[in-house]
Amino acid sequence: MSRLRGTALRLTVLVGESHLHRSRPLYTEVVHRAHAAGLAGASVFRGIEGFGASSVIHTARLLSLGEDLPVAVVVVDTAERIRAFLPRLEDLPGLGPVLLEECEVVRFGPAKGPDGAGATDGDGEAAR
Numbered sequence: 001m002s003r004l005r006g007t008a009l010r011l012t013v014l015v016g017e018s019h020l021h022r023s024r025p026l027y028t029e030v031v032h033r034a035h036a037a038g039l040a041g042a043s044v045f046r047g048i049e050g051f052g053a054s055s056v057i058h059t060a061r062l063l064s065l066g067e068d069l070p071v072a073v074v075v076v077d078t079a080e081r082i083r084a085f086l087p088r089l090e091d092l093p094g095l096g097p098v099l100l101e102e103c104e105v106v107r108f109g110p111a112k113g114p115d116g117a118g119a120t121d122g123d124g125e126a127a128r
Contacts, residue, residue: 004040004105009079013089014096016058017046018068026094030073037085040077040108047071052096070096076103 019026027044034042047070049059058068075082089095
C-alpha cells in the first residue's frame with residue numbers, strides 16, 4: 001500500500017447494489033481488484049436514493065422495496081497508478097459512470113494511535 005500526500009486522483013465507480021460479477025457484488029469485485037493492484041485505498045458508499053441511465057428512481061425509503069440502491073466505490077491514489085488501474089475495470093459488465101477527479105490528500109491515516117503512541121500502517125511501520 002502506498003502513502004499519499006499532495007495531488008492525487010479520485011476514481012469513483014457507480015454501480016447498482018444488486019449488480020453481480022461471478023456471483024459476488026460488483027462493488028466488491030472493484031474493491032478487490034484495487035487492493036490486488038496495490039492502490040492506496042478504496043471505500044464503498046451505499047446511496048439512499050438515486051437514478052441512472054434507466055431513469056428508474058431507486059430509494060431506501062420505508063415504503064419502497066429499497067432494491068438495487070446506488071453504490072459508489074471510491075479509490076484514491078496517484079494519477080499514474082489510477083490511470084494504470086482503469087484497464088482492470090474494462091471486463092466488468094454493469095458498471096455505471098466511471099469518474100476521475102483531481103484531489104489533494106492532506107492526511108493519510110491516523111497520526112497517533114488510540115493510546116497516543118505513534119500509529120503503524122498494519123505492517124508494523126510507523127505511519128507518516
